[in-house]
Amino acid sequence: MNPYPALVASVTRHRGVTACLVVMEDDGIVVEATAQIGVETAAFAALTASLYRKSARAAAAAGFGGVSFCELEAERGRVLAAGRNGLVMVAVAEPRVNLGLLRLELLRAAAAL
Amino acid sequence: MSEQLAIDPTSLVFLPLAEALLARGELPNAFRVARRGADRHAHRADVHDLVARVTLAQGDAAAAERAWNDSLAISKEFGPAHRGLGFLCYQQQRWAEAEAHLARARLMTPGDPSLEAAWAALQAARDEAPRDEAPRDEAPRDEAPRTSVTAPIATGHADASLPASLPASLPASLPAPLPAGALFDTALGVTSQVALLLDGDGLVVAGAYATADGIDLGAVIGAHLSGVSDEAERAMRHFGLGAWTRILLESEAATLMMSPANEGVTLVAAPREVPLGFVRRTLDQCNALARRWLAEAS
Numbered sequence A: 001m002n003p004y005p006a007l008v009a010s011v012t013r014h015r016g017v018t019a020c021l022v023v024m025e026d027d028g029i030v031v032e033a034t035a036q037i038g039v040e041t042a043a044f045a046a047l048t049a050s051l052y053r054k055s056a057r058a059a060a061a062a063g064f065g066g067v068s069f070c071e072l073e074a075e076r077g078r079v080l081a082a083g084r085n086g087l088v089m090v091a092v093a094e095p096r097v098n099l100g101l102l103r104l105e106l107l108r109a110a111a112a113l
Numbered sequence B: 001m002s003e004q005l006a007i008d009p010t011s012l013v014f015l016p017l018a019e020a021l022l023a024r025g026e027l028p029n030a031f032r033v034a035r036r037g038a039d040r041h042a043h044r045a046d047v048h049d050l051v052a053r054v055t056l057a058q059g060d061a062a063a064a065e066r067a068w069n070d071s072l073a074i075s076k077e078f079g080p081a082h083r084g085l086g087f088l089c090y091q092q093q094r095w096a097e098a099e100a101h102l103a104r105a106r107l108m109t110p111g112d113p114s115l116e117a118a119w120a121a122l123q124a125a126r127d128e129a130p131r132d133e134a135p136r137d138e139a140p141r142d143e144a145p146r147t148s149v150t151a152p153i154a155t156g157h158a159d160a161s162l163p164a165s166l167p168a169s170l171p172a173s174l175p176a177p178l179p180a181g182a183l184f185d186t187a188l189g190v191t192s193q194v195a196l197l198l199d200g201d202g203l204v205v206a207g208a209y210a211t212a213d214g215i216d217l218g219a220v221i222g223a224h225l226s227g228v229s230d231e232a233e234r235a236m237r238h239f240g241l242g243a244w245t246r247i248l249l250e251s252e253a254a255t256l257m258m259s260p261a262n263e264g265v266t267l268v269a270a271p272r273e274v275p276l277g278f279v280r281r282t283l284d285q286c287n288a289l290a291r292r293w294l295a296e297a298s
Helices: A004-012 A041-061 A099-111 B002-007 B014-024 B027-040 B045-057 B061-074 B079-091 B095-108 B113-128 B151-155 B218-239 B276-297
Strands: A017-024 A030-035 A067-074 A077-084 A087-093 B194-198 B204-208 B244-251 B254-261 B264-271
Touching (some): A004 A030, A004 A099, A017 A041, A041 A067, A041 A077, A041 B244, A067 A099, A077 B218, A087 A099, B045 B061, B045 B079, B079 B113, B095 B113, B204 B218, B204 B276, B218 B244, B218 B254, B218 B264, B244 B276, B254 B276
Antiparallel strands (some): A017 A087, A067 A077, A067 B244, A077 A087, B194 B204, B194 B264, B244 B254, B254 B264
């Protein structure tokens, strides 16, 4: 049974989440995705995977060890990512989202990847 | 709470209301609520403590000191006032006064890890300072206690409870000239967090990141992590979410947060035990200091 739809659903049920994707960390290919109309999942997948990869490499090179979670906050939204086993769980959210709750949900979902 | 206060202006609901406003960074509103409360409840030491913390957050250390002294005038053994004055005097390198207040605070709340850590930092700072303590205005800034060390992050010995109890101090004006390496000392206080200001090329402009044995890691960390902000900018161009305002990375050894500062980046690193909200608050303070410092330098 494919476990990813349930993981994605657990994240998208939060108010303010506009998209949730499971992405391959290495190449940004989408494994599973749910998004509101207008959200380009392929672009988010590729760029977020790239950002996550870059962050992980930079943190490791700087001596901080592996990265388990990253968040990019912008003027009109947030992109959150949590990774495990070569997969990255990505959430795109509006600024008003409950960040603490979404972070926990994403980490919980990522633990099942 | 605002409505409740409007219905009954004598209510003590202004205390949590001002605390909430302070926590949200709405300092003018927090000050207004706290000040009115202090006018109505001038006999309460905790109200003056609240005023002190708000005014300190506004950068008015002198007003904060007056308010804490008002608390002590009401109750000589009011611990939060001794704690606040202890930290304030410590930051201003008034070692003797800091020692006196922290000693009282420790007596009132024995075993408080934040006070114990502050006490240890104070003793270390006093050991480093000249035997004849210089007046604070003459104290060389270079001899300020260096709290930006890697060891707590690398070894996980950081005191998680320490930052949460520190006053949110951010002086409105900086004493000049301020060495670049000490730019963030006032925002970092005695916490185990470190901060760097990096330019667009990842070079360290201000702040310090040294290991316990004195090795400067700032350049290495700056070079590696500045690339993350480049990647964020690239992503933001495609996402249509506007300019990026903050990046958070949670790694095995540390929490890292970055925020754009002019053409560079302000970076704060903290042990994983430090609450994320506190790291974010420190980053905001450091970024404000960096922007002001860059504006003064240009």
